[in-house]
Amino acid sequence: MTDRxxxxxxxxxxxYFALMEVAGLLRHAVEQQxxxxxxxxxxxxxxxxxxxLDSPTxxxxxxxLADGVVYSRSGLTYQAGLLEKAGLVTRTPSADDxxxxxxxxxDAGRALLAEVLPGHVEVVSRQLFQPLTRxxxxxxxxxxxxxxxxxxxxxxxxxxxxxxx
Amino acid sequence: MTDRxxxxxxxxxxxYFALMEVAGLLRHAVEQQxxxxxxxxxxxxxxxxxxxLDSPTxxxxxxxLADGVVYSRSGLTYQAGLLEKAGLVTRTPSADDxxxxxxxxxDAGRALLAEVLPGHVEVVSRQLFQPLTRxxxxxxxxxxxxxxxxxxxxxxxxxxxxxxx
DNA sequence: GACGTGTGCTTCGAACTCGAAGCACTGGAT
DNA sequence: ATCCAGTGCTTCGAGTTCGAAGCACACGTC
Numbered sequence: 001m002t003d004r005x006x007x008x009x010x011x012x013x014x015x016y017f018a019l020m021e022v023a024g025l026l027r028h029a030v031e032q033q034x035x036x037x038x039x040x041x042x043x044x045x046x047x048x049x050x051x052x053l054d055s056p057t058x059x060x061x062x063x064x065l066a067d068g069v070v071y072s073r074s075g076l077t078y079q080a081g082l083l084e085k086a087g088l089v090t091r092t093p094s095a096d097d098x099x100x101x102x103x104x105x106x107d108a109g110r111a112l113l114a115e116v117l118p119g120h121v122e123v124v125s126r127q128l129f130q131p132l133t134r135x136x137x138x139x140x141x142x143x144x145x146x147x148x149x150x151x152x153x154x155x156x157x158x159x160x161x162x163x164x165x
Numbered sequence: 166m167t168d169r170x171x172x173x174x175x176x177x178x179x180x181y182f183a184l185m186e187v188a189g190l191l192r193h194a195v196e197q198q199x200x201x202x203x204x205x206x207x208x209x210x211x212x213x214x215x216x217x218l219d220s221p222t223x224x225x226x227x228x229x230l231a232d233g234v235v236y237s238r239s240g241l242t243y244q245a246g247l248l249e250k251a252g253l254v255t256r257t258p259s260a261d262d263x264x265x266x267x268x269x270x271x272d273a274g275r276a277l278l279a280e281v282l283p284g285h286v287e288v289v290s291r292q293l294f295q296p297l298t299r300x301x302x303x304x305x306x307x308x309x310x311x312x313x314x315x316x317x318x319x320x321x322x323x324x325x326x327x328x329x330x
Numbered sequence: 331g332a333c334g335t336g337t338g339c340t341t342c343g344a345a346c347t348c349g350a351a352g353c354a355c356t357g358g359a360t
Numbered sequence: 361a362t363c364c365a366g367t368g369c370t371t372c373g374a375g376t377t378c379g380a381a382g383c384a385c386a387c388g389t390c
Contacts, residue, residue, distance in 0.1 A: 011302055023189075024188075024235035062369060074369090137180055147183075239377080241339090265385095344379100356366080
């Protein structure tokens with residue numbers, strides 16, 4: 001019988017730390033650029049990108065958005081409020097489910113997104129992909145995908161068990 | 166002449182998003198475990214781990230710590246204060262440089278670190294490495310290392326230009 | 331050895347973040 | 361039809377985060 005107690009060897013620890021450090025540094029670099037280019041926080045950019053680029057309709061429900069960007073629901077309410085105040089998105093009650101709120105990107109939102117995107121891409125390109133060959137990038141994609149899928153299968157934040165009353 | 170304007174293709178975009186999502190989800194999972202096991206935030210754990218595991222002496226200067234965990238200096242002052250109040254680290258003026266502050270992990274800090282580490286490792290192991298083979302892990306290590314080194318070479322946070330007076 | 335720029339850390343205020351609790355609607359069971 | 365547990369979102373309070381400004385020391389030049 002093998003050791004049930006999982007442990008991490010040096011390589012694994014290295015990967016873990018490197019992953020977190022890379023993500024942290026990248027996020028930082030990106031955050032700075034976004035702040036300068038469009039006065040957006042990273043989260044706000046993520047929300048706009050998700051609505052403007054990933055979603056065919058430009059709309060999504062709050063919870064899906066929150067899970068998509070790995071963010072707390074209450075935090076999303078706050079950020080969505082800011083974006084709405086800035087006229088970049090609109091919030092409307094969902095058609096089918098009266099509880100739900102649908103967030104939709106506005107034309108102004110799309111315009112701002114288009115404005116900051118080149119610089120954003122530039123930073124990511126330089127920081128993340130410069131040291132990687134084409135083949136490296138593809139290898140990385142193949143390695144990260146299963147991990148992401150695996151992690152997603154864990155119950156998402158929104159499914160956090162509620163306190164028993 | 167190739168296009169000077171960097172752009173990201175679908176694969177690169179996927180890698181970028183996957184990377185950030187994986188890091189975010191992993192951080193979350195780990196954060197929960199740490200909170201339950203030892204009432205530590207992720208940052209606090211990182212600080213203790215860096216002092217207790219990476220540093221031979223168990224000490225490091227504030228700025229190095231801040232850069233190491235990708236964190237603002239002022240934030241580090243705050244967290245170091247909390248850790249000190251909890252008796253997990255000590256802060257003493259540096260011997261050679263009167264401006265510097267050396268942070269050192271205490272025995273209590275080491276004890277707590279040892280206590281939460283197994284659970285931490287367990288979470289990382291399950292969330293991050295379960296879908297990866299041994300070879301995958303090594304490949305990932307080889308891919309992330311150059312990226313991390315590349316990013317580190319950019320001026321660190323602490324070197325942020327100060328406002329001209 | 332006095333000056334002045336640079337660096338290390340802290341303080342400060344404002345903004346952000348989170349989970350818990352609360353409110354509103356849904357959908358299945360009775 | 362009524363209940364009630366489940367879900368979607370917001371509100372709330374407490375804690376955290378950041379950059380800018382401030383203070384103290386270091387190290388170069390003169």
